[in-house]
Amino acid sequence: MKASAVAYRLLQLVPVLLGVSVIVFLMMWLTPGDPVEVMLAGQQATAEQAASLRHDMGLDQPPLQRFAVFLGNALTGNFGLSFFHRRPVADVIAERLPATIELTLAALVIALLIAIPLGVVAAVKRGSLFDRLATVGSLFGVSLPGFWFGILLLIPFSVNLKLLPVSGRSSLSCEVAPITHLLVLDSLLRGQLACAGEALRFLTLPAITLALPTAAVLMRVMRASMLEVLRSDYVAFAEAKGLSPRRVLLRHALKNALAPTVTVAAIETGSLLGGNMVVETVFGWPGLGRLVVESIFVRNYPLVQAAVLLYAVTYVLLNFAADILYTRLNPKVEL
Amino acid sequence: MSRLKTALLLAALTLPTMAHAKDLTVGFTLDALNLDPANHRVRQTETILRNMYDGVLTRDSQMKVVPELAESWTQVDPTTWEFKIRKDVLFHDGTKMTGEDIKFTFDRLTRDGAMDGQTSPRKDLVGPVKEIVLVDPYTVRFVLKEPWPILPAMLPFQEVVSKAFVEKVGTAGLATQVNGTGPFKLVEWRKGDSIIMERFDKYYGGSPAIPPVGKACVDRVIFKMIPENASRTAALLAGEVDIAAELPASDMKRIEASQNAKVMKVNGTRTFFVALNTTKKPFDDPRVRKAANHALDKKLVIDRVLLGTAVPLNGVMSPDAFGYNPDLPEYKYDPAQAKKLLADAGYPNGIDVTLDVEGPFKEIAEAVGSLLTKANIRTTVTVGEGSTIRAKWAPKGEKKGDMYFTSWGNGSLDPADIFVPTLRTGDRGNSAFYSNPEVDKLLDAANTELDQAKRAAMYKSAQAMVNADAPWIFLWLPQDIYGVSKRLSGWQPSADSKINLHDACVN
Numbered sequence: 001m002k003a004s005a006v007a008y009r010l011l012q013l014v015p016v017l018l019g020v021s022v023i024v025f026l027m028m029w030l031t032p033g034d035p036v037e038v039m040l041a042g043q044q045a046t047a048e049q050a051a052s053l054r055h056d057m058g059l060d061q062p063p064l065q066r067f068a069v070f071l072g073n074a075l076t077g078n079f080g081l082s083f084f085h086r087r088p089v090a091d092v093i094a095e096r097l098p099a100t101i102e103l104t105l106a107a108l109v110i111a112l113l114i115a116i117p118l119g120v121v122a123a124v125k126r127g128s129l130f131d132r133l134a135t136v137g138s139l140f141g142v143s144l145p146g147f148w149f150g151i152l153l154l155i156p157f158s159v160n161l162k163l164l165p166v167s168g169r170s171s172l173s174c175e176v177a178p179i180t181h182l183l184v185l186d187s188l189l190r191g192q193l194a195c196a197g198e199a200l201r202f203l204t205l206p207a208i209t210l211a212l213p214t215a216a217v218l219m220r221v222m223r224a225s226m227l228e229v230l231r232s233d234y235v236a237f238a239e240a241k242g243l244s245p246r247r248v249l250l251r252h253a254l255k256n257a258l259a260p261t262v263t264v265a266a267i268e269t270g271s272l273l274g275g276n277m278v279v280e281t282v283f284g285w286p287g288l289g290r291l292v293v294e295s296i297f298v299r300n301y302p303l304v305q306a307a308v309l310l311y312a313v314t315y316v317l318l319n320f321a322a323d324i325l326y327t328r329l330n331p332k333v334e335l
Numbered sequence: 336m337s338r339l340k341t342a343l344l345l346a347a348l349t350l351p352t353m354a355h356a357k358d359l360t361v362g363f364t365l366d367a368l369n370l371d372p373a374n375h376r377v378r379q380t381e382t383i384l385r386n387m388y389d390g391v392l393t394r395d396s397q398m399k400v401v402p403e404l405a406e407s408w409t410q411v412d413p414t415t416w417e418f419k420i421r422k423d424v425l426f427h428d429g430t431k432m433t434g435e436d437i438k439f440t441f442d443r444l445t446r447d448g449a450m451d452g453q454t455s456p457r458k459d460l461v462g463p464v465k466e467i468v469l470v471d472p473y474t475v476r477f478v479l480k481e482p483w484p485i486l487p488a489m490l491p492f493q494e495v496v497s498k499a500f501v502e503k504v505g506t507a508g509l510a511t512q513v514n515g516t517g518p519f520k521l522v523e524w525r526k527g528d529s530i531i532m533e534r535f536d537k538y539y540g541g542s543p544a545i546p547p548v549g550k551a552c553v554d555r556v557i558f559k560m561i562p563e564n565a566s567r568t569a570a571l572l573a574g575e576v577d578i579a580a581e582l583p584a585s586d587m588k589r590i591e592a593s594q595n596a597k598v599m600k601v602n603g604t605r606t607f608f609v610a611l612n613t614t615k616k617p618f619d620d621p622r623v624r625k626a627a628n629h630a631l632d633k634k635l636v637i638d639r640v641l642l643g644t645a646v647p648l649n650g651v652m653s654p655d656a657f658g659y660n661p662d663l664p665e666y667k668y669d670p671a672q673a674k675k676l677l678a679d680a681g682y683p684n685g686i687d688v689t690l691d692v693e694g695p696f697k698e699i700a701e702a703v704g705s706l707l708t709k710a711n712i713r714t715t716v717t718v719g720e721g722s723t724i725r726a727k728w729a730p731k732g733e734k735k736g737d738m739y740f741t742s743w744g745n746g747s748l749d750p751a752d753i754f755v756p757t758l759r760t761g762d763r764g765n766s767a768f769y770s771n772p773e774v775d776k777l778l779d780a781a782n783t784e785l786d787q788a789k790r791a792a793m794y795k796s797a798q799a800m801v802n803a804d805a806p807w808i809f810l811w812l813p814q815d816i817y818g819v820s821k822r823l824s825g826w827q828p829s830a831d832s833k834i835n836l837h838d839a840c841v842n
Contacts, residue, residue: 052454085368095526159573166570167561284561286527
């Protein structure tokens with residue numbers, strides 16, 4: 001991988017982010033609704049109050065000037081005050097981001113743990129009942145809406161069996177001093193095993209709900225690439241050499257078939273971030289997705305703008321990571 | 336082997352957590368945005384804060400305004416109110432509260448730019464304040480620019496902060512720290528997840544008008560944020576929360592059927608009505624307006640569409656409000672009478688009219704429309720965007736519509752805050768364009784009347800006049816629904832949607 005290629009990729013971020021900024025700003029500006037009106041919702045509000053709020057929010061300036069202020073702020077990492085929290089946007093996002101990262105990572109791990117074995121077995125036993133069940137199952141996985149599937153999980157595991165908590169991220173009895181702000185990891189690092197277990201209990205249902213559609217997609221990719229690899233000459237050659245089927249599968253076929261799956265997984269992580277918005281609401285997970293949804297409803301422009309920029313940066317970086325991974329797994333390809 | 340491992344792991348993960356001795360958990364919808372009582376304009380944030388901060392005044396379970404941090408209050412003249420402040424109140428940090436803190440709190444709320452350059456979004460909830468005067472260390476006067484009889488009714492919405500503390504931590508610090516006078520103090524704010532509070536042992540006891548007076552009953556209170564309705568219900572059924580706020584009506588049956596929880600309902604503060612355009616045909620004729628009132632089977636709509644979660648109204652005020660007139664005659668459901676009144680008014684074949692409504696209330700407006708149609712008031716429901724419809728029905732608008740399905744909130748539970756704006760000639764929420772000089776006269780007199788009994792009497796006779804004129808189809812007052820664990824005692828839902836947990840106990 002050449003340094004110039006990396007630099008080029010990073011440079012590409014600039015027009016992308018500028019474009020995203022313009023689009024977000026325009027969309028928020030064109031959407032009907034007025035944050036001042038939302039905030040004062042009701043009748044006990046004077047024109048004076050509305051004017052002073054509008055001033056505090058900077059909405060008394062012309063749109064172009066507001067956009068310039070937003071861009072200038074974004075460059076310095078200062079996104080101003082959230083209209084409704086009336087605290088710095090950067091603080092509010094920083095409070096919520098670790099929960100989202102934790103949930104996304106957990107979902108990614110679960111998705112890979114489901115998708116890779118299922119995909120491999122389905123490919124090896126192509127056309128079998130298992131294969132057909134897995135393929136139909138993946139269709140369900142992609143199609144089931146998260147809010148519905150989440151509640152479907154809640155009823156047996158949380159309400160009837162009371163095995164797992166309904167909502168939230170942390171147990172009240174656990175106080176873990178933050179290191180990475182990822183609760184499971186921090187509890188382990190601090191040696192609070194009981195708290196790590198507690199944190200895992202809270203994480204289980206939302207992570208599974210979030211993982212399901214991704215697992216389904218990855219399973220299909222895994223199955224397809226495995227099928228292709230199994231048909232290739234070097235696998236036939238390895239078999240002809242008399243290597244055990246297990247060794248052929250794991251050493252020769254799987255390693256090569258993983259490349260496309262891992263790449264797709266990196267890109268799918270972006271859609272996990274989107275799925276967060278629903279799952280976090282169903283499970284009361286205190287993450288960024290829920291915050292963004294709430295903010296869109298009340299027209300909290302500064303927060304939505306900052307969060308969308310953050311999503312865009314993440315997405316671009318994930319794509320970049322996918323490309324790098326691909327070159328590592330498949331040396332024939334260069335950046 | 337691996338199955339055994341999984342089973343062991345599962346068992347380890349599902350060990351019951353050590354519950355605190357006396358924890359009370361509330362399943363709540365929306366996290367506090369900011370812990371500064373002056374720096375938000377969101378009901379849910381206030382509900383949370385009200386357990387850590389007390390106000391000058393508060394409300395008892397009958398919604399009567401009673402003193403809290405104040406000992407007593409008097410109205411000196413129409414624009415001056417005087418409050419005697421308690422001398423035994425401590426902030427959570429152990430410092431004493433005085434009139435100085437009260438003056439500071441309300442200066443901060445009402446002065447432009449008083450919060451590190453910003454103006455409090457709650458400013459106009461305190462009314463037209465001219466100045467706050469400290470008469471002596473425990474006497475504070477509110478001097479207003481103009482008469483505003485609902486000042487005491489609005490003061491329960493504001494909480495008192497410590498002057499010294501705010502000067503130390505600033506507005507930025509107060510956004511995440513609490514030093515109040517309330518029954519609970521802040522332990523931890525897990526943002527987006529929960530707010531944990533514990534009992535304040537040096538609490539002065541709360542309002543003497545709301546027994547029991549003394550420290551809070553439970554050790555800790557936890558507000559747990561569960562935004563999704565179905566999940567909140569699930570948390571109640573699983574025993575994870577003791578109170579589930581804003582329960583959807585459709586979940587009431589499930590809760591009632593469970594062994595450990597029940598449903599509690601309380602009247603809200605928002606009056607729903609159909610405004611009838613009194614300035615043009617056909618609703619310029621009172622007989623047609625009365626016909627519309629007789630034509631609607633209100634009970635049917637409440638039972639079937641609202642699942643019984645509303646009380647019918649014959650006027651503008653909530654039954655819990657100051658000056659409510661309980662003797663207003665009811666327009667009984669009577670389609671024959673409706674048709675007769677229409678014929679008397681010169682419409683023997685009925686009328687064709689439109690009913691404007693905003694998106695969220697489309698279904699219920701359609702139910703109303705179809706019932707009216709049955710009594711020959713053939714109604715077409717038109718759904719529109721909020722700001723467009725409000726402009727159409729603004730008192731200074733073109734007055735072109737026929738009927739408007741709408742509502743008006745009355746958080747103060749005082750007529751000055753709903754009766755005046757919706758029914759005084761030309762006032763800002765008068766969508767029926769109703770004008771009755773007799774009613775106006777009574778409303779104006781009540782606005783400056785110091786004798787509360789006389790004031791109530793004026794509103795009562797004005798309500799009778801409005802009932803007779805029927806500028807609206809009088810509809811209903813929706814109720815708030817809570818799911819409550821049976822282990823909870825000493826708590827009642829409150830019409831102002833606060834969840835005050837000072838007196839609540841758990842077994």
